[in-house]
Amino acid sequence: MFMKSIIGAAVLAAGISVASAADISGAGATFPYPIYAKWADMYKKETGLGLNYQSIGSGGGIKQIKNKTVTFGASDMPLEPKDLTASGLVQFPTVIGGDVPVVNLDGIGPGDLVLDGPTLADIFLGKITKWDDAAIKKLNPNAKLPSSAIVVVHRSDGSGTTFIFTDYLSKVSPDWKSNVGASTAVEWPVGIGAKGNEGVSNNVTQTKGAIGYVEFAYALETKMSTINMINRDGKAVVPSAAAFQAAAANADWEKSDNYFVILTDEPGAESWPIAGATFILMYKQPQDVANSAAALKFFDWAYSNGSKAAEDLHYVPLPAVVIAQIEKTWATQIKGPDGKPIFAK
Template sequence: MSVTAAFATDITGAGATFPYPIYSKWAEAYKAKTGIGLNYQSIGSGGGIKQINAKTVDFGASDMPLTSDELNKDGLMQFPAVMGGEVLAVNLPGIKKGEIRLNGKIIADIYLGKITKWNDQAIRAVNKGVNLPDMKISVVHRSDGSGTTFIFTNYLSKVSGDWKSKIGMGTAVKWPVGVGGKGNEGVASYVQRIKGSIGYVEYAYALQNNMIYTQLQSHDGTFLMPSSETFQAAAAGADWAHAPGFYEILTNEEGKSSWPITGATFILMHTSQEKPANAKEVLKFYSWAYDNGAKMAEELVYVPMPKSVVDLIRSSWKEKIKDTSGKSVWN
């Protein structure tokens, strides 16, 4: 991605680290084709929301969708760019990818500080035959305002009454235990360094860093490995056409094959554009990505938006994003 001074036609964006690997890939291909660069700051969803509200970037990016009320209050609209899954990465000697199984209650209790050892009875009960070490669990979470944290804590709030009542969900929460890393990058780095650690990261980061991750139990009770198929199964239940402002959350979806910690990542833009030419370039970039970026997304195990949803998104651009005279930016 361009880190040089942006040219007049270069696009600027900031926010979610969850989609950074695919935005980088799209940006490289788009620049090669059009000469237009994307300067994207992977600073976390909380930072992206702040920057778009301050109008310091052409678009913000967040894995936490904003409600219609929040969008209207700040003169924003949002649309989903791509979907993906989060995994629990661990650093345990002698344990291979997918060898350990975890369910929502166990994960919540680990992050609440109630389960503190890897050979705790609750973990042993779902991991018969696995040689679990007598080792302290080191919890790693995000330190910044994060949509990845929103998706993770939204999931924990659905599977653990204890978590819901004591901690709840949000881009930042009051963590009872653990050490905080900045961005998906920071969490991945801590987990790789700290023996006995566990952390939640977007799957592409686990793949890129060759990390060990666990199986997770689906809403319907099956244990699953993360994959395009299990992310797609979770995404299939989304009803985008009836989601106000594309507000859709994909955690703990029903279905034997649905990965439980799945989410979309969203682009935030102002509905009244003081720089309509810049806004149009942003839309051209995402339009190109919808048409040409699916294979790249799948290579990094993200789930592209279905064509029917892309049609809805383009209609929303036409309807909602206007210049200061009220003329549609997208046509």
């Protein structure tokens, strides 16, 4: 049932989970899965070439590309430049999106509650355990908050969505930073673990009093109750593509080292505080040149033809100047045994 209208057709038409010999293979982040599935469907219809993408979480994607079992890995956590160098990898962003807190409370719809960063952190730290806690009531004086227990739901797998979420909490809560930290997988103080954005969505949907975090497209498709957030500028913001774009407005991709850009807690009155880009990982000297060239051709096609599909799913397409920079990265860093670029426009 999950995301049937967006993903179901793509799975069947594009071979997103059933590979053929000619399919491009990739694995990793669940955060961009809705748009990768849509792009795969469109690309299959236009070229006949499928995409076998395993939505297994960023941790799994990093592991699989390092084990050389896929042509590309996908992660919402950008790798440090030193890690890329050590592994012989290159990374580049594809789209920008956002994590959103979601709840299951009777009488509470999308946007009916607002939280700030410290309060959200205290909930996930287990310091705030009831929905009618004074800290939540202070932020929501007109809401009818039950006295029921808060049930925290978090990712159980290695996840870039978790990295974005915990990176934000680390920036707004000293307790979170010192006791939990930011990573694709952390030691959660409290809560129920679930696999993938799908698992968190399902658990929150089925559990009264639950709170979790998912990528925005999942929340919209399943009609979950999202929470508005008070951002760095002290403004209450509704999650939206425009708010994600506002968060990315100050990103300096050109001067970043290997596109190492994190978009959480960005300044700006309209900025969504839990935004992030998602990234592709490939080898600089791939073993299978033909498949790697096919993957780059797919992403080049997506940059040129997939912006509307991305916007329809509430992702933010990359600016043209960033795409041009990425194409230069491909030409200068991803090469065959002869030292020549494996893909050129």
